[in-house]
Amino acid sequence: MALLSIEGVSKSFGSHQALKDVSLNVEAGEFVSLLGPSGCGKTTLLRLIAGFLTADRGTIRIDGEDITNVPAHRRPLNTVFQNYALFPHMSVQDNVAYGPRRSGAGRVEAAERASEALSLVGLGQMGDRYPRQLSGGQQQRVALARAIVNRPKLLLLDEPLSALDLQLRRRMQVELKQLQEKLGVAFVFVTHDQEEAMAMSDRISVLSEGRIQQVGNGAEIYRRPANRFVAEFIGEANLLSIDSAHGFEIVFAPADQSTNRLGVVRPEHVRILREGDTAALSENDVRITAEVAAVASIGGTTDIHCTSLGYEIVARRLGLSDGGFKPGDKVTLVIAGDDIHIIESERS
Amino acid sequence: MINSRSTVAALVFLPLLFFTAFFLVPLTVVATASFTNGDGVPTLANYARILLDTYHWSVIATTFRLGIVTTLICILIGYPLAWYLVRIVKFRSWRRLCVILLILPLFTSNIVRSFGWMVLLGRNGLVNETLQMAGLTERPLRLLGTETGILIGLVYILLPFVVLTIGNALAKIDHSLEQASADLGASPAATFWRVTFPLTAPGIAAGAIIVFALAVSAYVTPALLSGGRVTVLAVLVFQQYSSVFDFHYGGALAVTLLVFTMAIIGISSLVSRLGAR
Numbered sequence: 117m118a119l120l121s122i123e124g125v126s127k128s129f130g131s132h133q134a135l136k137d138v139s140l141n142v143e144a145g146e147f148v149s150l151l152g153p154s155g156c157g158k159t160t161l162l163r164l165i166a167g168f169l170t171a172d173r174g175t176i177r178i179d180g181e182d183i184t185n186v187p188a189h190r191r192p193l194n195t196v197f198q199n200y201a202l203f204p205h206m207s208v209q210d211n212v213a214y215g216p217r218r219s220g221a222g223r224v225e226a227a228e229r230a231s232e233a234l235s236l237v238g239l240g241q242m243g244d245r246y247p248r249q250l251s252g253g254q255q256q257r258v259a260l261a262r263a264i265v266n267r268p269k270l271l272l273l274d275e276p277l278s279a280l281d282l283q284l285r286r287r288m289q290v291e292l293k294q295l296q297e298k299l300g301v302a303f304v305f306v307t308h309d310q311e312e313a314m315a316m317s318d319r320i321s322v323l324s325e326g327r328i329q330q331v332g333n334g335a336e337i338y339r340r341p342a343n344r345f346v347a348e349f350i351g352e353a354n355l356l357s358i359d360s361a362h363g364f365e366i367v368f369a370p371a372d373q374s375t376n377r378l379g380v381v382r383p384e385h386v387r388i389l390r391e392g393d394t395a396a397l398s399e400n401d402v403r404i405t406a407e408v409a410a411v412a413s414i415g416g417t418t419d420i421h422c423t424s425l426g427y428e429i430v431a432r433r434l435g436l437s438d439g440g441f442k443p444g445d446k447v448t449l450v451i452a453g454d455d456i457h458i459i460e461s462e463r464s
Numbered sequence: 465m466i467n468s469r470s471t472v473a474a475l476v477f478l479p480l481l482f483f484t485a486f487f488l489v490p491l492t493v494v495a496t497a498s499f500t501n502g503d504g505v506p507t508l509a510n511y512a513r514i515l516l517d518t519y520h521w522s523v524i525a526t527t528f529r530l531g532i533v534t535t536l537i538c539i540l541i542g543y544p545l546a547w548y549l550v551r552i553v554k555f556r557s558w559r560r561l562c563v564i565l566l567i568l569p570l571f572t573s574n575i576v577r578s579f580g581w582m583v584l585l586g587r588n589g590l591v592n593e594t595l596q597m598a599g600l601t602e603r604p605l606r607l608l609g610t611e612t613g614i615l616i617g618l619v620y621i622l623l624p625f626v627v628l629t630i631g632n633a634l635a636k637i638d639h640s641l642e643q644a645s646a647d648l649g650a651s652p653a654a655t656f657w658r659v660t661f662p663l664t665a666p667g668i669a670a671g672a673i674i675v676f677a678l679a680v681s682a683y684v685t686p687a688l689l690s691g692g693r694v695t696v697l698a699v700l701v702f703q704q705y706s707s708v709f710d711f712h713y714g715g716a717l718a719v720t721l722l723v724f725t726m727a728i729i730g731i732s733s734l735v736s737r738l739g740a741r
């Protein structure tokens with residue numbers, strides 16, 4: 117039985133439907149990310165799970181128990197808020213001891229558990245300070261300590277790292293993941309940073325316009341996107357309409373004659389050869405003649421933008437070398453047949 | 465350079481000038497008068513006359529009893545009202561109307577409003593008629609000319625100040641703090657007493673200081689609603705300045721009022737700070 121099970125949940129604000137028939141299961145100890153562009157309903161879904169909003173339709177269960185209409189303070193889960201929401205009138209120690217105190221622990225026991233949680237996040241010495249006397253990263257840790265002090269089985273996190281600078285963010289990603297594994301607590305983690313989601317999650321749930329588009333681990337979502345939105349949203353993709361496909365014999369249709377099947381090709385899977393160079397071709401390779409339009413080096417990779425059949429196709433080479441390709445060069449693009457992921461497009 | 469320096473000087477100087485001209489100078493004049501007699505000779509006689517006399521002590525007691533009770537009642541009524549305006553009213557236009565109704569009386573003269581209450585609180589006034597109709601009293605209550613009557617008038621006039629300061633504090637509370645409290649298992653009552661209420665405490669304190677200071681120094685309302693039967697310090701001060709023309713004794717009364725007011729505000733803020741520990 118799943119720890120958290122969401123079935124057919126919908127939520128509207130006035131005439132705006134923020135969530136449409138969302139279903140999702142989270143297993144005990146699992147790290148699930150909610151990933152999607154701004155306004156797609158991530159926070160809304162999290163607030164429904166936490167109990168700050170009530171669903172119009174659908175059920176939410178924890179450990180099999182229906183909590184759809186249970187008020188927030190009786191739900192067996194905790195939340196790390198995006199702005200941390202630390203109580204400004206309480207010391208760090210009192211902030212963290214707040215949870216144990218409300219669930220019936222005595223003053224001494226609550227203080228002990230708070231100290232323990234604080235040292236777990238590396239803030240053992242900061243108990244006497246007030247939230248305003250801490251840096252953003254430290255406040256983030258206090259929020260985390262406050263949320264785990266009651267040892268919940270499920271923790272909800274709404275973009276907990278978005279206010280931190282890049283370096284601190286990378287470090288916190290690692291620490292957060294370690295803490296999650298150590299405590300064995302399930303995370304529902306909202307982010308709009310796909311690298312963060314890829315690096316940390318067991319499974320990623322991609323949302324768009326209030327609907328779950330695809331759920332799967334990072335590799336699945338990258339290699340086999342369920343639809344055009346996921347293909348374009350996760351990583352970069354060349355999207356080419358497919359005219360006919362028999363096994364690996366794939367023929368692409370020109371851009372102005374779109375069909376209802378779409379081939380998704382990642383730039384790093386496009387090899388680029390000079391015209392007439394037939395070296396190292398295999399039977400399964402699909403060949404396209406093209407012309408180089410632009411060459412761009414970014415960091416450790418070089419992107420060669422080519423035009424063919426009215427598409428712009430990007431081929432990515434590792435390293436800074438552009439292989440001597442210049443705009444205007446006639447080239448052959450080679451794609452291995454099994455690197456072409458085919459989406460039966462819902463819109464043609 | 466010269467220009468900007470003179471601008472800075474003006475920015476520092478003008479408020480200082482204003483403060484000196486409209487606050488320090490009058491206060492100094494009053495205080496100086498209170499420590500001299502009619503011939504300009506320094507003396508403490510004016511204060512001795514006040515502080516060694518039981519009548520004056522009873523006036524001081526009445527004044528501050530009225531001030532403290534008015535403040536407490538204003539907070540007790542003002543908090544729920546502010547809560548209603550900030551948390552319960554959903555329609556912006558209705559909230560705006562409520563706020564206008566609340567502060568509109570502040571635009572009319574104190575005298576007019578107090579006369580209004582004289583009519584309402586009279587023997588056959590609306591208040592007594594309602595109480596009798598509801599069967600709460602047999603005979604009409606004597607409200608006019610009692611501390612209760614003055615209290616009602618003061619609360620009515622000063623209520624808007626607490627509603628505004630508390631409402632402002634309530635509106636500024638980040639909603640996610642209360643959600644975090646619920647998330648950590650606090651019942652709605654616990655969330656109110658441990659998060660919402662402490663965070664509105666500065667608003668309550670600000671409102672309380674305004675109401676208390678205005679209540680103990682109020683002249684018009686006590687004068688009109690007391691019917692001459694209840695005396696407060698401000699009434700004594702006014703008599704000395706306007707009809708007896710004894711600026712020395714009157715000044716001493718005014719300074720006494722000021723010192724007691726500041727002492728009570730100081731003590732209560734000290735107590736609340738210690739209590740918060």
Ligand SMILES: Nc1ncnc2c1ncn2[C@@H]1O[C@H](COP(=O)(O)OP(=O)(O)OP(=O)(O)O)[C@@H](O)[C@H]1O
Nearest residue numbers: 129132134152153154155156157158159160161308
């Ligand atoms: N209380 C509300 N009243 C009205 N509309 C709301 C409310 N909360 C959210 N919405 C709308 O619902 C949609 C989803 O909002 P939500 O906050 O869940 O987005 P999000 O995915 O968290 O976005 P972001 O990444 O920007 O935080 C948005 O279009 C938003 O405008």
Ligand SMILES: [Mg+2]
Nearest residue numbers: 158159160274
């Ligand atoms: Mg959000």
